[in-house]
Each structure stands twice: as C-alpha cells, then as structure tokens.
Amino acid sequence: MKIFLICLLTLLLILLIISFGIFIYGFIRDIFKKSAPFLPVPLQDLETIQKHLNLNSDSVFYDLGSGDGRVLNYMLKKHPTISAVGYDIDLAAIALSSLRTWRYRARAKVYLKSFYRVNLSRATHIFLYLYPEVLVKLENKFDQELKPGTVVASVDFTFPNKSPLKIIDLEKPRAFKITKKLYIYTW
Numbered sequence: 001m002k003i004f005l006i007c008l009l010t011l012l013l014i015l016l017i018i019s020f021g022i023f024i025y026g027f028i029r030d031i032f033k034k035s036a037p038f039l040p041v042p043l044q045d046l047e048t049i050q051k052h053l054n055l056n057s058d059s060v061f062y063d064l065g066s067g068d069g070r071v072l073n074y075m076l077k078k079h080p081t082i083s084a085v086g087y088d089i090d091l092a093a094i095a096l097s098s099l100r101t102w103r104y105r106a107r108a109k110v111y112l113k114s115f116y117r118v119n120l121s122r123a124t125h126i127f128l129y130l131y132p133e134v135l136v137k138l139e140n141k142f143d144q145e146l147k148p149g150t151v152v153a154s155v156d157f158t159f160p161n162k163s164p165l166k167i168i169d170l171e172k173p174r175a176f177k178i179t180k181k182l183y184i185y186t187w
C-alpha cells in the first residue's frame with residue numbers, strides 16, 4: 001500500500017514537472033516568435049473592457065487569442081443573448097476556455113486554430129490582448145475582412161495606421177504594472 005502511494009505521488013510529481021516545463025517552453029517560444037504568450041488579462045479589468053466594448057443584444061464577440069476564456073466567459077455572462085467565438089493555438093488554453101464557457105455552449109465556440117487562418121467578417125466586436133507585431137499583421141487582415149463599424153478593443157498595443165477613438169486607463173494591478181491602457185477602434 002505504502003509503495004503504491006509513493007509510486008502514485010512520484011507519477012503525479014513527474015506529470016506536474018512536465019506540464020510546468022511545457023508551459024514555460026510555450027511561453028518562451030511565443031516571446032521569441034514575437035507571437036503573444038499566454039498572459040491573461042487581469043480579472044479586475046474585465047468590467048472596464050465590457051463597458052467600453054458596448055456590446056448589444058445580437059453582437060457577435062470574438063476574442064482573438066482567447067487564452068483561458070475569461071474574457072469570453074465574462075461577456076457571455078453579462079450579455080445573455082450575444083454569441084462569442086475564441087481562437088487560440090495553445091491546446092491547454094483551449095481546454096481551459098472550453099471548460100470555462102461550457103455552460104454557454106449554445107452560443108459560445110472556441111477553436112484550436114490560428115486567427116490568421118479564419119475569416120473574421122461575422123464579428124461585430126473583437127477583443128485583442130496580443131503583441132505589437134501581431135497587430136501590424138492583423139490591421140491588414142481587418143481592412144480586408146471586417147464589416148464597417150466593427151468595434152475592436154486592444155489592451156496595451158495599438159495598430160500602426162489607425163487612430164483609436166478612445167483610450168481608457170485600466171487599473172494597475174497591485175504587484176505589477178502589467179496592463180495600462182485599453183484602445184478602442186471602429187473599423
């Protein structure tokens with residue numbers, strides 16, 4: 001019995017170390033690829049983001065790089081009739097966001113897929129917490145695909161050739177100054 005418990009604990013410890021290793025590897029790889037690493041927006045900023053997105057009853061909300069699904073979940077909870085779509089290339093993020101949005105599954109979808117590879121013309125509102133280099137590429141894609149009037153909210157980073165309609169201060173987390181601004185655009 002004692003040996004069985006020791007084996008089980010050792011196995012759990014090994015699994016924990018491997019998962020942590022995969023997470024750190026993905027994080028560092030994303031930074032070097034100048035992609036956006038899995039760094040969720042602080043929960044305390046969600047209310048401000050929701051207020052300034054100005055969703056209405058039939059909005060189609062997209063989170064490009066949806067991470068653990070916290071933004072999708074918050075918008076779905078606050079707006080009981082909207083639909084929401086998330087894309088992420090990180091398997092762990094998609095697993096977490098699927099669990100998080102499970103109760104809204106009739107109007108929420110998350111996909112393990114790069115947002116560069118999907119057409120975004122259904123979106124009425126888009127949320128981004130990405131990287132400056134990613135926004136350079138997305139600006140061109142948005143010009144080609146978005147419906148006129150689509151609202152785009154970006155945390156911390158701006159598009160090179162577009163002027164934001166509004167710039168909002170986000171709360172400073174107590175420990176780190178991770179997020180600072182929310183930029184609102186209309187396409």
Ligand SMILES: C[S@@+](CC[C@H](N)C(=O)[O-])C[C@H]1O[C@@H](n2cnc3c(N)ncnc32)[C@H](O)[C@@H]1O
Binds near residue numbers: 068115
């Ligand atoms: C900074 S996190 C933001 C997560 C979430 N939007 C939030 O605010 O909590 C960026 C996410 O974008 C994802 N990502 C980066 N490049 C991507 C791509 N080309 N397609 C889909 N997701 C991508 C990363 O895996 C990561 O989960």
